[in-house]
Each structure stands twice: as C-alpha cells, then as structure tokens.
Amino acid sequence: MEKIIMEHGSGGRATGELIRTIFEDAFSNPVLSQMEDAAVIPGGAQIAMTTDSFVVTPLEFPGGDIGRLCVCGTVNDLLMRGATPKYMTCGFILEEGAEVALLKRLVQSMAQTAREAGVMVVAGDTKVIEGNGGIYINTTGVGIVPTDVDIKxxxxxxxxxxxxxxxxxxxxxxxxxxxxxxxxxxxxxxxxxxxxxxxxxxxxxxxxxxxxxxxxxxxxxxxxxxxxxxxxxxxxxxxxxxxxxxxxxxxxxxxxxxxxxxxxxxxxxxxxxxxxxxxxxxxxxxxxxxxxxxxxxxxxxxxxxxxxxxxxxxxxxxxxxxxxxxxxxx
Amino acid sequence: MEKIIMEHGSGGRATGELIRTIFEDAFSNPVLSQMEDAAVIPGGAQIAMTTDSFVVTPLEFPGGDIGRLCVCGTVNDLLMRGATPKYMTCGFILEEGAEVALLKRLVQSMAQTAREAGVMVVAGDTKVIEGNGGIYINTTGVGIVPTDVDIKxxxxxxxxxxxxxxxxxxxxxxxxxxxxxxxxxxxxxxxxxxxxxxxxxxxxxxxxxxxxxxxxxxxxxxxxxxxxxxxxxxxxxxxxxxxxxxxxxxxxxxxxxxxxxxxxxxxxxxxxxxxxxxxxxxxxxxxxxxxxxxxxxxxxxxxxxxxxxxxxxxxxxxxxxxxxxxxxxx
Known part of the structure; x- marks a missing residue:
C-alpha cells in the first residue's frame, strides 16, 4: 500500500486495512479501539460522538440529497449506540464554482432532516478549494446515552x-x-x-x-x-x-x-x-x-x-x- | 452571489455573507446564532463543541503540517470559550493517489499534537474521491466548560x-x-x-x-x-x-x-x-x-x-x- 486508491473508500477490506495501518495505532485509546461507528465516552453523563464525511455524487438523487444523507448518517450512527441524538456540527468544503442555489437547497434539506431527527446544528465551518463546483460535507454528532444502555x-x-x-x-x-x-x-x-x-x-x-x-x-x-x-x-x-x-x-x-x-x-x-x-x-x-x-x-x-x-x-x-x-x- | 468563489473561503466579508445567507437561517437556533467559533451547549454539565475543515496547501510546511494544524485549530476554538478540550473526531477525505507514507506522517503528527493538547481522538471516518493525491481533514472537538465560566x-x-x-x-x-x-x-x-x-x-x-x-x-x-x-x-x-x-x-x-x-x-x-x-x-x-x-x-x-x-x-x-x-x- 503506497498510494490511496478508490477501493480504500469502499467500506470493505481495503478501508479496514487503511484504518488499521494508519489510524488505529496513531490514536490508540480504549474508546477509539472499539471501532464502533459512534464512540461512547465514559463519565457521569455518557455522551456518544460520531463523525462522517459525505462525498456522494450526484449531490441530488431520487428520494434525497447529500444534505438529507449527512444528517441521517450521523443521527443513525448515534442511534446505533442507543444514544439520543442531540447536537451536530457541519463542515463544508466547497469547490469554486459551486452553485449557490444548489447549496441553499442542500442546506435547507439538512435543516429539515435535522428537525425531523430532533438534532440541533450548533456549529459549522466553510472552506473553499479550487475545483469544479463540488460540495463535500462533514457532520459530527453528539448524543446522550442512558447509563444502563450498552449496545455494541x-x-x-x-x-x-x-x-x-x-x-x-x-x-x-x-x-x-x-x-x-x-x-x-x-x-x-x-x-x-x-x-x-x-x-x-x-x-x-x-x-x-x-x-x-x-x-x-x-x-x-x-x-x-x-x-x-x-x-x-x-x-x-x-x-x-x-x-x-x-x-x-x-x-x-x-x-x-x-x-x-x-x-x-x-x-x-x-x-x-x-x-x-x-x-x-x-x-x-x-x-x-x-x-x-x-x-x-x-x-x-x-x-x-x-x-x-x-x-x-x-x-x-x-x-x-x-x-x-x-x-x-x- | 450565484457561484462560490475562492473569496468565500477568506474568513472575511464574503465568508460572512455566505454564512448569513445560506447557513444561519436554515439552522436557526440560539446556540448557533451566537456565531462563536465553538458552541457552548447548555445543560447540567456544559459542553462546548466546534468543527473545522482543513484544506491547507502545502500539506507540510516549516514548523508544522495539516495534522498538527487541525488539532491546534480545534483545540484552540474550544479553549476560546473557556472549555477544557477533551475529545475530538477526525474525518479524512483522501484524493486517489495520496501517498500513504505522507498520510502516515500527518496522522502521527495529529496524534502527537493531540497528546500535547490532552485530547483523545474518539471517532474517525475516511472517504476517497478522485483527484491528485490531496488530503482534507475535518476535526470536531468537544470540551467541558465549568458552569461559572462565561467567555464570549x-x-x-x-x-x-x-x-x-x-x-x-x-x-x-x-x-x-x-x-x-x-x-x-x-x-x-x-x-x-x-x-x-x-x-x-x-x-x-x-x-x-x-x-x-x-x-x-x-x-x-x-x-x-x-x-x-x-x-x-x-x-x-x-x-x-x-x-x-x-x-x-x-x-x-x-x-x-x-x-x-x-x-x-x-x-x-x-x-x-x-x-x-x-x-x-x-x-x-x-x-x-x-x-x-x-x-x-x-x-x-x-x-x-x-x-x-x-x-x-x-x-x-x-x-x-x-x-x-x-x-x-x-
């Protein structure tokens, strides 16, 4: 493995290899090493935390769009640990030339899905890079896990x-x-x-x-x-x-x-x-x-x-x- | 404003316009509307939450690299609300062809900076897109704010x-x-x-x-x-x-x-x-x-x-x- 290939993004074997050889050792700690989709962080009030970047293409598709998708992906990862989704952040990487009207639709779709899912978007960030109008979104979610719930x-x-x-x-x-x-x-x-x-x-x-x-x-x-x-x-x-x-x-x-x-x-x-x-x-x-x-x-x-x-x-x-x-x- | 231009990423006037016209209305809530670099979320134990995407080029530069930079950016945004940084997530968007040895150095640098800053990386995500070996990183941080601290x-x-x-x-x-x-x-x-x-x-x-x-x-x-x-x-x-x-x-x-x-x-x-x-x-x-x-x-x-x-x-x-x-x- 010398260079990243598309297969490293498959979610299958190559992704696993990438995570094990590059990320797991470097950040080694008991929470991350569980390799769950959302981390449950111990403490008096347990919180769950998850992150995902979304790079889907096309940005809009029958039944949804990247805006709805990123909220669903984040909320669902929290739910899978038995957490009630509470807060999320969103980070946008926008390629130069992205259509503002499209961005607006996607953001409205995010907001509507966040309302449906009962999460509040509490922080955001935007960066712009060269390119051809692409839009990438990272969402990170925080939820609350009752202390008697242990789903993993x-x-x-x-x-x-x-x-x-x-x-x-x-x-x-x-x-x-x-x-x-x-x-x-x-x-x-x-x-x-x-x-x-x-x-x-x-x-x-x-x-x-x-x-x-x-x-x-x-x-x-x-x-x-x-x-x-x-x-x-x-x-x-x-x-x-x-x-x-x-x-x-x-x-x-x-x-x-x-x-x-x-x-x-x-x-x-x-x-x-x-x-x-x-x-x-x-x-x-x-x-x-x-x-x-x-x-x-x-x-x-x-x-x-x-x-x-x-x-x-x-x-x-x-x-x-x-x-x-x-x-x-x- | 019809298309995104590089100036929308400046952190100055155009960025402000983008945030106001696209994001603020859609996600309107009292926490986000403070437009701080980190959101302090009310509750018994106050937590602060912040997100940033990093698109710096070159990826390595005298005195640092995107790995050190993304941890510093996230930790500092939490600190600016008087929060003690505790946890962070990282989402990687990798362009096909990215050098694995480079990625490894950047991730080691992140890990070392996270240790220096006392934050634990608790969740991550990787996506791969077409391109020329570029690497983008989103980091989201969570910190704890003592209830008597009100810095804004x-x-x-x-x-x-x-x-x-x-x-x-x-x-x-x-x-x-x-x-x-x-x-x-x-x-x-x-x-x-x-x-x-x-x-x-x-x-x-x-x-x-x-x-x-x-x-x-x-x-x-x-x-x-x-x-x-x-x-x-x-x-x-x-x-x-x-x-x-x-x-x-x-x-x-x-x-x-x-x-x-x-x-x-x-x-x-x-x-x-x-x-x-x-x-x-x-x-x-x-x-x-x-x-x-x-x-x-x-x-x-x-x-x-x-x-x-x-x-x-x-x-x-x-x-x-x-x-x-x-x-x-x-």
Missing part, C-alpha cells in the same frame, strides 16, 4: 435473533441509476431511524446490537458483527428483503444486494424472547414497515462466521466486501 | 485591556513562502494554547473575551469582537508584535500583518485590574513569551468600531478583511 457490536449472544428493518440496496441502486442515467422507480432510503430505535429502548426490548447498513452492505455488516461478537450467524438468503424494482435492477446488472449500501436501514440483534415484539415495534415505526427476521446467532465462533443459506439450499460463508463497491455512494 | 465575543467592557499572546502573521507568511518557494527562516506558529488559557482561568483572571487569530487576521478578529460587544476599541499599531523576519517579508511583498492569519496566537480581553497578571501568566506559558497589551476598550459603540493609531500618529477605523486573503491557509 460485541454483544450478540447465541440464540439471539437477527432482524433487518427493511429492504436492502435501495440507496446503492438509486445512486448507480442516477449516474448511469437509467430511468426507474427506485428511490434512496436515506432516513433518520430515531423512532424505531428509541421505541425499542423505551419499550424495554433487550437489544444487544444495532448497526445501520451503509457502505459495504448487509454482508459486510453481518461479518463485522460476527467477528466482534465471536459468534456464528446463520442467515437465510430468501428472507433478506429486497424490493421488486431493486431485484430487477440487480438482475440486469449482475449486482448482489448483499453488498449494496443503504442509508436508512438497520440490523438489530435481539434476545429471542423479544423477537416478535421488536418486529412489531419496528414495523409500526416510520421507515420500518418491511422489517423481518433474517437469521439467528447459532454458536460461539472464535473468529466470527456468517453462514448464508442460499435459495437453492446451499450454505456458504460470507465475507466482508472486497473490491471497491460503488465509489462515492455516501 | 459579546463580553468586552469599557476599560478592558486588549492583549495578544505573540507575533502576528507567522502562519500566513510561512504558507505563502512555501508556495512561492521563498527560502527564509519563518516557521508556522501552529500550536495548542491550553497552558496559557487554562492558567488564566485557574489563576482567577477576569477574562471577558478570548479569540484565536486565524483566517482574516487580527484586524478581522478585532472588528468582529467590537461588533459583538457593541464597543469601540483603540489599538496602537506600533504595539502589535511582528517578528523581524515576517516584517521584512511583508515589506517585500506589500502585505499587512494586520490581516495575516496565525494558528497559535490569541487575543484576550481582560479586566484592567488583571492586565499585568494576565500578561505575566501568558508570557510564562508555552507559546506566549511575546505577549503584550495592544490597546483598550475605550467606549460603547452601537455597531462596533476599531480605531488603529498608526505609527505616523494618524488614526483610522479598520474593517474586517475584504477580498480573498490567502486561499487554503488552513
């Missing part, structure tokens, strides 16, 4: 049920359709998942793990969670929800929805006793109507293993995304 | 003394020298100002306003503070410290140190009773040996006015930076 990637237990909150691949298929100028009915699922997560917690569901399915897709998420929890997961391919339009789109292009990112879907791993109630809560919440159980935590496993029961009856181990996925998907 | 731009009072912690223009002159391939002895002042600020607070100095002097330079900072406090400031040009090498450099190129940015200098506006003690504290602290008093808050003034007594005995009002200053200085 390492907490899956044998017997737990693995739920997803809806259809896979929608955001990826939207961005790819936009770039290829393909006309279809696919829209991005970019959405803030406050309602379903906070309802799960309020109603006392024993939630062990939450993770939003973004870059790298469901396959990458499941493998990372199995590794963190040292467990084996068994998942049925036929149970993984994919909308008919996305399924057609994937068939046409030879894409696997298992490795396609979303921006408004989550994996929840819950105590088996609470499976039915958890599903009901998620289905009643905004953005959760297609929630289903897709599998079970079947055994302990030192290095983490994810078995996919395929629809022809086979069974294969799945790994995290290799190669570059879709550059600049978020 | 609006707090200058008639009679207060205006102090600066050292020589002006060093960072600006360094970046410009690097870009022009001019060989000289100027080095960037990029530094975390924890020691001087926390010592001022610990020793009970009545500090009313703190502001680090970055993009836009001392002239912009003074004018903004006078506006926020509705006061008139009187400042003596001959008292403003500028190193001999920077003075020569400015003379050669026709530059005004009053509008040249630093990355490790602050303006402190303090109760006149505490002037001597405050100066002593800053001079004894790391990075503060050249601290001096440069002026006084002389009167109330509805719209804020800064009078500069020039070295030929004249007196002129100074305004915030107009035009583009030095693009990509930070």
């Amino acid at each position: 990637a390492a907490n899956a237990k044998v017997g737990d049920k693995i739920l997803v909150s809806g259809t896979m691949g929608d955001h990826h298929a939207t961005i790819l359709s936009s770039r290829m100028n393909i006309q279809n009915k696919i829209v991005s699922d970019n959405a803030p998942l406050n309602e379903m997560v906070l309802q799960l917690l309020e109603q006392g569901i024993k939630v062990h793990v939450l993770r939003d399915v973004t870059r790298g897709g469901l396959g990458t998420v499941l493998k990372e969670l199995a590794q963190s929890s040292h467990c084996e997961f068994e998942v049925e391919q036929d149970l993984i929800p994919v909308s008919a339009t996305v399924k057609d789109f994937c068939g046409l292009l030879g894409l696997d929805p298992l490795y396609m990112g979303n921006e408004g879907k989550l994996v929840a791993i819950v105590d088996p006793e609470d499976e039915a109630k958890a599903l009901e809560i998620i289905r009643l919440a905004r953005y959760g109507k297609d929630a289903v159980t897709i599998g079970t935590v079947t055994a302990e496993h030192p290095t983490g293993n994810v078995l996919l029961k395929t629809h022809i009856g086979g069974r294969r181990s799945i790994d995290i995304l290799q190669g570059e996925g879709l550059p600049r998907i978020c | 731009a609006a707090n200058a009072k008639v009679g207060d003394k205006i102090l600066v912690s050292g020589t002006m223009g060093d960072h600006h002159a360094t970046i410009l020298s690097s870009r022009m391939n001019i060989q000289n002895k100027i080095v960037s002042d990029n530094a975390p100002l924890n020691e001087m600020v926390l010592q001022l607070l610990e020793q009970g100095i009545k500090v009313h306003v703190l502001r680090d002097v970055t993009r836009g330079g001392l002239g912009t900072v003074l004018k903004e503070l006078a506006q926020s406090s509705h006061c008139e400031f009187e400042v003596e040009q001959d008292l403003i410290p500028v190193s001999a090498t920077v003075k020569d450099f400015c003379g050669l190129l026709g530059l005004d140190p009053l509008y040249m940015g630093n990355e490790g200098k602050l303006v402190a506006i303090v109760d006149p009773e505490d002037e001597a003690k405050a100066l002593e504290i800053i001079r004894l602290a790391r990075y503060g040996k050249d601290a001096v008093t440069i002026g006084t808050v002389t009167a109330e003034h509805p719209t804020g006015n800064v009078l500069l007594k020039t070295h030929i005995g004249g007196r002129r009002s100074i305004d915030i930076l107009q035009g583009e200053g030095l693009p990509r200085i930070c």
Whole structure:
C-alpha cells in the first residue's frame, strides 16, 4: 500500500486495512479501539460522538440529497449506540464554482432532516478549494446515552435473533441509476431511524446490537458483527428483503444486494424472547414497515462466521466486501 | 452571489455573507446564532463543541503540517470559550493517489499534537474521491466548560485591556513562502494554547473575551469582537508584535500583518485590574513569551468600531478583511 486508491473508500477490506495501518495505532485509546461507528465516552453523563464525511455524487438523487444523507448518517450512527441524538456540527468544503442555489437547497434539506431527527446544528465551518463546483460535507454528532444502555457490536449472544428493518440496496441502486442515467422507480432510503430505535429502548426490548447498513452492505455488516461478537450467524438468503424494482435492477446488472449500501436501514440483534415484539415495534415505526427476521446467532465462533443459506439450499460463508463497491455512494 | 468563489473561503466579508445567507437561517437556533467559533451547549454539565475543515496547501510546511494544524485549530476554538478540550473526531477525505507514507506522517503528527493538547481522538471516518493525491481533514472537538465560566465575543467592557499572546502573521507568511518557494527562516506558529488559557482561568483572571487569530487576521478578529460587544476599541499599531523576519517579508511583498492569519496566537480581553497578571501568566506559558497589551476598550459603540493609531500618529477605523486573503491557509 503506497498510494490511496478508490477501493480504500469502499467500506470493505481495503478501508479496514487503511484504518488499521494508519489510524488505529496513531490514536490508540480504549474508546477509539472499539471501532464502533459512534464512540461512547465514559463519565457521569455518557455522551456518544460520531463523525462522517459525505462525498456522494450526484449531490441530488431520487428520494434525497447529500444534505438529507449527512444528517441521517450521523443521527443513525448515534442511534446505533442507543444514544439520543442531540447536537451536530457541519463542515463544508466547497469547490469554486459551486452553485449557490444548489447549496441553499442542500442546506435547507439538512435543516429539515435535522428537525425531523430532533438534532440541533450548533456549529459549522466553510472552506473553499479550487475545483469544479463540488460540495463535500462533514457532520459530527453528539448524543446522550442512558447509563444502563450498552449496545455494541460485541454483544450478540447465541440464540439471539437477527432482524433487518427493511429492504436492502435501495440507496446503492438509486445512486448507480442516477449516474448511469437509467430511468426507474427506485428511490434512496436515506432516513433518520430515531423512532424505531428509541421505541425499542423505551419499550424495554433487550437489544444487544444495532448497526445501520451503509457502505459495504448487509454482508459486510453481518461479518463485522460476527467477528466482534465471536459468534456464528446463520442467515437465510430468501428472507433478506429486497424490493421488486431493486431485484430487477440487480438482475440486469449482475449486482448482489448483499453488498449494496443503504442509508436508512438497520440490523438489530435481539434476545429471542423479544423477537416478535421488536418486529412489531419496528414495523409500526416510520421507515420500518418491511422489517423481518433474517437469521439467528447459532454458536460461539472464535473468529466470527456468517453462514448464508442460499435459495437453492446451499450454505456458504460470507465475507466482508472486497473490491471497491460503488465509489462515492455516501 | 450565484457561484462560490475562492473569496468565500477568506474568513472575511464574503465568508460572512455566505454564512448569513445560506447557513444561519436554515439552522436557526440560539446556540448557533451566537456565531462563536465553538458552541457552548447548555445543560447540567456544559459542553462546548466546534468543527473545522482543513484544506491547507502545502500539506507540510516549516514548523508544522495539516495534522498538527487541525488539532491546534480545534483545540484552540474550544479553549476560546473557556472549555477544557477533551475529545475530538477526525474525518479524512483522501484524493486517489495520496501517498500513504505522507498520510502516515500527518496522522502521527495529529496524534502527537493531540497528546500535547490532552485530547483523545474518539471517532474517525475516511472517504476517497478522485483527484491528485490531496488530503482534507475535518476535526470536531468537544470540551467541558465549568458552569461559572462565561467567555464570549459579546463580553468586552469599557476599560478592558486588549492583549495578544505573540507575533502576528507567522502562519500566513510561512504558507505563502512555501508556495512561492521563498527560502527564509519563518516557521508556522501552529500550536495548542491550553497552558496559557487554562492558567488564566485557574489563576482567577477576569477574562471577558478570548479569540484565536486565524483566517482574516487580527484586524478581522478585532472588528468582529467590537461588533459583538457593541464597543469601540483603540489599538496602537506600533504595539502589535511582528517578528523581524515576517516584517521584512511583508515589506517585500506589500502585505499587512494586520490581516495575516496565525494558528497559535490569541487575543484576550481582560479586566484592567488583571492586565499585568494576565500578561505575566501568558508570557510564562508555552507559546506566549511575546505577549503584550495592544490597546483598550475605550467606549460603547452601537455597531462596533476599531480605531488603529498608526505609527505616523494618524488614526483610522479598520474593517474586517475584504477580498480573498490567502486561499487554503488552513
């Protein structure tokens, strides 16, 4: 690894290598080393903190835009630690020539999504660089975690049920359709998942793990969670929800929805006793109507293993995304 | 204003216009509307939060690099609200082709500066875009503010003394020298100002306003503070410290140190009773040996006015930076 290549942004294997070899050692501390999407910072009042830069192209796409996307991404990362999102900052890097009318729309979209998600934008920054009118946004969020909440990637237990909150691949298929100028009915699922997560917690569901399915897709998420929890997961391919339009789109292009990112879907791993109630809560919440159980935590496993029961009856181990996925998907 | 131009990144008038017309309305809330460099978020335990994106070029320069710079910028913004810096996140946008060895050096430099400044890097993100090996970093910081500390731009009072912690223009002159391939002895002042600020607070100095002097330079900072406090400031040009090498450099190129940015200098506006003690504290602290008093808050003034007594005995009002200053200085 001498030079950065697009694959380092995939969210898969190359990204992991970059993080391990460059960042983890340098900043080594117990909070960062958990490598969660949001850090929970210990103390009297626990706060969670997360950061993401957004470089999606195009900036506007069916169902959303970079403004809505960056708020959703940040809010969802906080929610995945059981935190109530409270505050966020935004840093804009603007390329010279960026359309002010476009910037205005994007900022309005951010503001509207922040209102929906109940977060307050408390600080910002703008920088301008040479270029061709591109816009990049970094958002950082802070949330409050009740001291009795402990949701993290390492907490899956044998017997737990693995739920997803809806259809896979929608955001990826939207961005790819936009770039290829393909006309279809696919829209991005970019959405803030406050309602379903906070309802799960309020109603006392024993939630062990939450993770939003973004870059790298469901396959990458499941493998990372199995590794963190040292467990084996068994998942049925036929149970993984994919909308008919996305399924057609994937068939046409030879894409696997298992490795396609979303921006408004989550994996929840819950105590088996609470499976039915958890599903009901998620289905009643905004953005959760297609929630289903897709599998079970079947055994302990030192290095983490994810078995996919395929629809022809086979069974294969799945790994995290290799190669570059879709550059600049978020 | 239809398209973004480099001047929108100056930190002066055009930046202000961009913030007011695009961002302030959209995200309107009492915390953001104070337009401080760090937001203090009310609550039982007050936290301060700040964000900055760094786009400096070149990435490495005499005395520092973008890694040291981004930590200093974030830590100093927190300190300027009287907050003790605690946690930070970093978001990297990497252009394809970026040298991994360079990235490693920059990240090591960040880590070392974070240790010096006593902040823990608790979360991060990496994205990759097309390009020519450029590296952009966003850092967001969180600090803790004691509930009895109230330091903000609006707090200058008639009679207060205006102090600066050292020589002006060093960072600006360094970046410009690097870009022009001019060989000289100027080095960037990029530094975390924890020691001087926390010592001022610990020793009970009545500090009313703190502001680090970055993009836009001392002239912009003074004018903004006078506006926020509705006061008139009187400042003596001959008292403003500028190193001999920077003075020569400015003379050669026709530059005004009053509008040249630093990355490790602050303006402190303090109760006149505490002037001597405050100066002593800053001079004894790391990075503060050249601290001096440069002026006084002389009167109330509805719209804020800064009078500069020039070295030929004249007196002129100074305004915030107009035009583009030095693009990509930070």
